[in-house]
Amino acid sequence: MQATAKRERRRSVLAPYLFIAPVIILLFIFNVMPLLISFFISLFDADISFHLNKFIGLGNFAEVFSDNRFYNSLGVTLKWTVVEVPCQLILALILAGLLTRNTVINKIFRAIYFMPIVCSATATGIMWKLILHSNVGYITYLLRMMGFGKINFMNTAGLTFYVIVFMSVWKTFGISTTILIGAMQNVPTVLYEAADIDGCSRARQFFAITLPGIRPTLWFLIMTRIIGSFQVFDIVYTTTGGGPSLTTETLVTYIYTRGFEVFRMGYASSLSVVLLGLILIITVIMYAAMLKGEKD
Amino acid sequence: MSNKLIRRIRYIPIFLLLLFFALLIILPVLWMALSAFKPAKEIIKYPPTLFPSNFDLGNFARLKTRLRIIDYVRNSLIYALGTTLPSVFLCTLAGYGFARFEFRGRNALFILVLATMMIPFQVTMIPLFLVVKKIGLYDTYPGLILPKLAAAITIFMMRSAFVTLPKELEEAARIDGATEFGTFWRIMLPQVKPSIITMLILGINAAWNDLMWPLLVTGDTKMRTLANGLALFIGSDTTEYGPAFAGAMVSILPMLLLYIFGQRYFVEGTVTSGLKG
Numbered sequence: 136m137q138a139t140a141k142r143e144r145r146r147s148v149l150a151p152y153l154f155i156a157p158v159i160i161l162l163f164i165f166n167v168m169p170l171l172i173s174f175f176i177s178l179f180d181a182d183i184s185f186h187l188n189k190f191i192g193l194g195n196f197a198e199v200f201s202d203n204r205f206y207n208s209l210g211v212t213l214k215w216t217v218v219e220v221p222c223q224l225i226l227a228l229i230l231a232g233l234l235t236r237n238t239v240i241n242k243i244f245r246a247i248y249f250m251p252i253v254c255s256a257t258a259t260g261i262m263w264k265l266i267l268h269s270n271v272g273y274i275t276y277l278l279r280m281m282g283f284g285k286i287n288f289m290n291t292a293g294l295t296f297y298v299i300v301f302m303s304v305w306k307t308f309g310i311s312t313t314i315l316i317g318a319m320q321n322v323p324t325v326l327y328e329a330a331d332i333d334g335c336s337r338a339r340q341f342f343a344i345t346l347p348g349i350r351p352t353l354w355f356l357i358m359t360r361i362i363g364s365f366q367v368f369d370i371v372y373t374t375t376g377g378g379p380s381l382t383t384e385t386l387v388t389y390i391y392t393r394g395f396e397v398f399r400m401g402y403a404s405s406l407s408v409v410l411l412g413l414i415l416i417i418t419v420i421m422y423a424a425m426l427k428g429e430k431d
Numbered sequence: 432m433s434n435k436l437i438r439r440i441r442y443i444p445i446f447l448l449l450l451f452f453a454l455l456i457i458l459p460v461l462w463m464a465l466s467a468f469k470p471a472k473e474i475i476k477y478p479p480t481l482f483p484s485n486f487d488l489g490n491f492a493r494l495k496t497r498l499r500i501i502d503y504v505r506n507s508l509i510y511a512l513g514t515t516l517p518s519v520f521l522c523t524l525a526g527y528g529f530a531r532f533e534f535r536g537r538n539a540l541f542i543l544v545l546a547t548m549m550i551p552f553q554v555t556m557i558p559l560f561l562v563v564k565k566i567g568l569y570d571t572y573p574g575l576i577l578p579k580l581a582a583a584i585t586i587f588m589m590r591s592a593f594v595t596l597p598k599e600l601e602e603a604a605r606i607d608g609a610t611e612f613g614t615f616w617r618i619m620l621p622q623v624k625p626s627i628i629t630m631l632i633l634g635i636n637a638a639w640n641d642l643m644w645p646l647l648v649t650g651d652t653k654m655r656t657l658a659n660g661l662a663l664f665i666g667s668d669t670t671e672y673g674p675a676f677a678g679a680m681v682s683i684l685p686m687l688l689l690y691i692f693g694q695r696y697f698v699e700g701t702v703t704s705g706l707k708g
Contacts (some may be wrong), residue, residue, distance in 0.1 A: 150611040154528030157521045161581035166547040169558035247453045253686035255640035257662045258679040262463045276479050314705030369642045373662045387553045407554045
């Protein structure tokens with residue numbers, strides 16, 4: 136008895152640290168430290184060689200806030216948040232509502248909707264870019280046959296942005312749908328049975344039972360999608376690279392061009408610090424709104 | 432009977448809506464798969480065709496001469512497996528540590544892990560690039576892999592998997608004189624096998640499709656992965672659409688197979704990470 140107790144005590148001293156040490160060290164080196172370094176670099180006028188000898192204090196930040204191209208990319212990003220997130224979530228809500236029950240046919244639809252998760256942004260970009268290509272694209276051809284004229288989807292300021300938003304929704308709505316289905320299946324069925332007895336319509340049930348029932352998941356999705364919209368890069372990089380005339384240049388795309396195309400590492404770092412600040416502010420606001428919503 | 436009929440009729444518009452979105456997913460992929468077999472002349476032909484007039488493998492052959500496709504596939508494999516296998520192992524160890532032990536600093540360290548989930552990769556990518564370059568790992572596999580090993584979400588998911596296991600399991604093992612690692616490896620690990628498979632599959636898929644990090648940390652065309660190699664190929668405003676289609680198919684197919692055989696894991700992983708948030 137005493138031997139086990141002793142062993143129990145010895146057990147809890149070193150062993151857990153050995154289990155967690157490798158990842159804690161890795162997280163420190165490759166996540167925490169780089170975060171601190173990025174604050175540091177943002178104070179320098181550093182190029183690709185990272186010679187940190189030109190300390191300019193908050194000079195980079197002063198430049199950021201008077202940089203029209205920064206405001207443009209911020210505008211594009213906010214537009215993405217306002218357009219992509221609602222489109223994606225409303226579509227996912229509708230489809231999840233229609234696919235909640237575990238019938239064979241519903242499972243097939245779910246499997247198809249979820250499939251683009253295996254398509255890289257590169258493959259998705261190549262595919263849509265060429266389907267919508269002004270010369271070889273099949274959809275362009277069909278629209279031309281229907282009398283819409285020759286539409287240049289990938290290179291028309293004002294339109295191309297929405298084309299890329301569409302690609303993004305195409306690639307990810309199945310994920311949102313799947314998460315929402317999971318949440319909807321956890322809503323107690325007795326609630327629906329009671330509503331059926333009261334003669335409640337399906338639409339009314341959706342708003343009165345389903346939506347409140349999936350609220351935590353919905354909040355989580357809204358939050359992750361909004362934060363995700365501030366990190367859009369892949370699909371832009373593989374399709375337009377930010378064009379035409381910067382109408383699809385998101386914040387991260389702009390950071391990438393500053394850092395890895397014109398090699399202004401210090402400036403790019405200060406942009407990324409601003410990005411982090413924006414994401415933190417949004418997270419805090421969303422979290423406060425969520426807590427307030429739970430209280431009401 | 433008539434009730435059933437009414438329900439069937441009501442289902443028709445719903446079915447058509449669902450079908451519309453299903454076709455929106457399938458048809459473009461199918462079009463690209465078919466186009467990969469069209470010779471160059473047929474791809475730029477007007478009006479465009481749906482089906483290739485004869486199945487031509489020229490585009491796939493040209494992948495080797497125009498794109499170093501063999502290198503890309505090898506690098507993608509090394510990056511996907513080389514990152515995911517050790518990452519899932521280390522994160523499982525940590526998840527077990529957080530789930531099954533009481534120790535000083537546990538909560539603080541776990542909050543630190545969760546907090547790193549909040550740091551977007553786009554904020555740390557420039558310093559990471561700097562570090563990798565300074566220690567001479569630019570254009571190397573360790574440079575690609577090392578920064579991606581610690582994944583907070585995997586630690587979080589594995590901790591959740593271990594937390595629910597009954598205490599009797601490990602107690603029995605300990606009475607039998609098993610070491611801590613032995614208990615973990617032989618008794619506890621087999622209990623969370625589905626979670627491990629889920630994390631492996633999601634990790635492999637994410638790394639295979641990852642664009643940003645390989646783009647930053649490889650310069651030599653020999654070191655490119657499929658995702659960034661193809662992106663640079665198509666980004667150079669190429670008119671070689673055939674190889675682009677074929678290359679995209681090569682990048683999609685392995686993960687599509689993984690999806691067909693492991694769909695359950697894809698879905699479970701996505702749903703649980705969504706519901707636990």
